[in-house]
Amino acid sequence: MSLPRVQRAARCALRLQQERSALRAVAARARSTAAALAAEADWDAARPYSDIPGPKPLAVGGNAWRFMPYVGQFHGLGLDELIAALHAEFGPVCKLGGMPRPDLLFVSDVDIMQSVLRNEGSWPTRRAAQTLEHYFRDLRKNYLVSLAVSNGKEWQDFRSAVNQVMMQPRNTAPYVQPIDSVAQDFVARMREIRAPDGRMPADYTDELAKWSLESISYVALDTRLGLLAGDLDPTSDAVVMMDTIRGLFDCMYNLDIKPSVWKWVSTPTYRKFVGNMHLFTSLASKYVDRAVARLKALSRRELEQGNRSVLESLLINTGDPTKAVSMVMDMLLAGVDTTSAAMSGLLYQLATNPDKQAKLQEELDRVIPDKTAPITQDQMEQLKYARACIKEAMRLMPVLPTSFRDTGKDQVLGGYRVPKGTTVGMSSLVMAQDERYFPKARQFLPERWLPGGSKTDHPFAFLPFGFGPRMCVGKRFANLELENLVAKIFRNFTLEWNQPPARTKFTIFLKFETPLQFIVRDRP
Numbered sequence: 001m002s003l004p005r006v007q008r009a010a011r012c013a014l015r016l017q018q019e020r021s022a023l024r025a026v027a028a029r030a031r032s033t034a035a036a037l038a039a040e041a042d043w044d045a046a047r048p049y050s051d052i053p054g055p056k057p058l059a060v061g062g063n064a065w066r067f068m069p070y071v072g073q074f075h076g077l078g079l080d081e082l083i084a085a086l087h088a089e090f091g092p093v094c095k096l097g098g099m100p101r102p103d104l105l106f107v108s109d110v111d112i113m114q115s116v117l118r119n120e121g122s123w124p125t126r127r128a129a130q131t132l133e134h135y136f137r138d139l140r141k142n143y144l145v146s147l148a149v150s151n152g153k154e155w156q157d158f159r160s161a162v163n164q165v166m167m168q169p170r171n172t173a174p175y176v177q178p179i180d181s182v183a184q185d186f187v188a189r190m191r192e193i194r195a196p197d198g199r200m201p202a203d204y205t206d207e208l209a210k211w212s213l214e215s216i217s218y219v220a221l222d223t224r225l226g227l228l229a230g231d232l233d234p235t236s237d238a239v240v241m242m243d244t245i246r247g248l249f250d251c252m253y254n255l256d257i258k259p260s261v262w263k264w265v266s267t268p269t270y271r272k273f274v275g276n277m278h279l280f281t282s283l284a285s286k287y288v289d290r291a292v293a294r295l296k297a298l299s300r301r302e303l304e305q306g307n308r309s310v311l312e313s314l315l316i317n318t319g320d321p322t323k324a325v326s327m328v329m330d331m332l333l334a335g336v337d338t339t340s341a342a343m344s345g346l347l348y349q350l351a352t353n354p355d356k357q358a359k360l361q362e363e364l365d366r367v368i369p370d371k372t373a374p375i376t377q378d379q380m381e382q383l384k385y386a387r388a389c390i391k392e393a394m395r396l397m398p399v400l401p402t403s404f405r406d407t408g409k410d411q412v413l414g415g416y417r418v419p420k421g422t423t424v425g426m427s428s429l430v431m432a433q434d435e436r437y438f439p440k441a442r443q444f445l446p447e448r449w450l451p452g453g454s455k456t457d458h459p460f461a462f463l464p465f466g467f468g469p470r471m472c473v474g475k476r477f478a479n480l481e482l483e484n485l486v487a488k489i490f491r492n493f494t495l496e497w498n499q500p501p502a503r504t505k506f507t508i509f510l511k512f513e514t515p516l517q518f519i520v521r522d523r524p
C-alpha cells in the first residue's frame with residue numbers, strides 16, 4: 001500500500017475509535033442519568049425517615065430511661081442483646097433515637113448493608129468513640145488525630161501512609177519468627193499455669209490478652225514487653241500498659257455506650273479515662289522516641305539498605321513522630337482485646353467440637369512434624385484447615401457484634417429515606433447467623449470455608465475485618481497471630497471442655513462471662 005493510502009487508513013481507524021469512545025461516553029452518561037432518575041424515583045416513593053420503627057422516646061428523657069436500673073428494659077443488656085431485642089421487635093431496619101447522642105440506625109439485612117457500604121464514597125466516615133475524639137481533638141492538640149478517630153481528607157492522608165507499611169503482605173514476613181516466639185512462650189506459660197488436673201486458671205482470658213499485647217507491641221513498639229514471664233513487677237511498662245488499655249475500655253464502655261453526663265460534668269469515670277489516656281500517650285511516646293534515636297544513629301547507607309520495622313517505616317513514611325505516636329496508640333487500642341477475643345472464641349469452638357479439633361490436629365501433625373520447632377512461613381501457608389477454623393469461629397462469635405458507618409449520601413434503606421451522615425450499625429452477628437447465607441448456621445463447620453464448601457457467595461454476608469478502604473488496617477497481623485497461636489496450641493495440646501455451654505456478652509468486644517477453664521492435655 002502507498003504511504004498516503006496508509007495514512008488515510010490510519011486516520012480513518014482513529015476517527016472510528018474516537019467515535020466509538022464518544023458513543024461509549026454518551027451511553028455511560030445515559031446510564032448514570034437513568035440511575036440518578038431511578039434513585040430519585042425510589043427516594044420519592046420511599047417512606048420518610050421519621051417512620052423508621054424503633055422505641056418511642058418520651059418528651060422528657062427521650063429513650064435514655066430505658067437503660068436505667070429497675071425501669072428500663074435495656075438496662076444491663078450487652079450490645080448484642082440490645083441489637084437482637086431491637087431487631088426482634090422492630091425488624092431489619094430500626095432506629096434508636098432520643099439518646100444524648102445522634103440517632104443510631106441498626107440494620108440486619110445483607111443487601112441493605114451492601115447498599116450502605118457500596119455508597120460510602122472514597123472517604124468512608126465512621127464516627128469514633130466520642131471520648132477518644134474529645135481526647136485527641138480537645139485535650140491533646142499537639143498530637144495528630146488518630147487513624148481510628150479521623151475522617152475525610154485528614155483520615156485519607158494518614159491512612160495512605162499507614163497502608164504502605166501495614167497492608168502489604170511482604171510487611172508481615174519479618175514478623176513470622178517474632179510472633180512465633182511469643183506463641184512459644186505462651187505455650188510454655190500454659191504448661192506453667194495449669195492445675196495438676198490440666199485445668200486452666202479462671203483468668204485464662206487475661207492470659208490471652210497478655211499474649212495479644214505482647215505480640216502486637218512487638219509490631220507497634222519494636223519491643224518485647226515481657227508480659228508472659230512469671231512474676232511481673234506491677235510498676236513495669238508491661239503491667240502499666242496492660243492495665244491502662246484495660247481501664248480505657250471499661251471507661252469507654254461506661255462513657256460512650258451507656259448514657260452518661262461526662263460532656264457536662266467531669267465524672268470520676270471521665271477523670272479516670274483522661275488520666276489513663278495521658279499515661280498511655282506518654283508510654284507510647286517513650287518507645288517512639290527510642291525508635292527515632294535508633295534511626296538517627298544510622299548512616300544514610302544503613303538506612304537505605306536495612307529492613308526497617310513497622311514503627312521505623314511509619315516514622316520514615318510520615319516524617320513525623322507525633323503521627324507515629326498516634327498510630328502506635330491505635331494499634332495497641334485496636335489490636336489487643338480484638339485479637340484475644342477472636343482467640344478465645346476459636347479455642348472455645350475447637351474445645352467444644354472435638355471432631356473438628358482432631359481434624360485440625362491431623363493437618364498440624366502433617367505440616368509441622370516437630371512441635372517444638374519454630375513454625376516457618378512456608379508451613380503457615382499450608383494450614384488451610386486452621387484458617388477455615390479461624391473464619392468459622394469469627395462467624396459464630398464475631399469480635400464486634402456490629403460495625404458502624406455514616407451514610408455517604410442520601411439513600412433509601414429498607415424502603416425508608418435515610419439522609420447522608422446518618423450513623424448506621426450493621427449487625428454482623430445477626431447476618432452471620434442467617435440460614436439463607438450459612439446453612440446450619442448455628443453449627444461450627446469450618447469445612448464450609450474450604451473449596452466446594454457451603455459458604456455463601458454474598459460478598460457482604462461475612463466481613464469480620466470490615467470493608468473497603470476503611471477496613472481493619474491490622475488484619476494481616478491479626479491473622480498472623482491467630483494462625484500461629486492456634487497451630488502452636490493444638491500441635492502441643494488437646495483442649496477439653498467439660499462444663500455447660502459458656503455464656504458470652506458483648507460490651508464493646510466479645511467477652512466470655514464464663515471463665516474459660518479448658519482442660520489441657522499434652523500431645524505427643
Ligand code: HEM
Binds near residue numbers: 469
Ligand atoms: C481479630 C482481630 C481483629 C478484628 C476482628 C478487627 C476488626 C476490625 C474492624 C471490623 C474494623 C472496622 C473496619 C471497617 O469499619 O470497615 C477495624 C478497624 C481497625 N483496626 Fe482492626 N481488628 C482486629 C485486629 C486489629 C489489630 C491487630 C490492629 C493493629 C495492628 C487493628 C487496627 C485497626 C485500626 C487502626 C482500625 C481503624 C482503621 C481505620 O479507621 O482506617 N485491628 N478492625
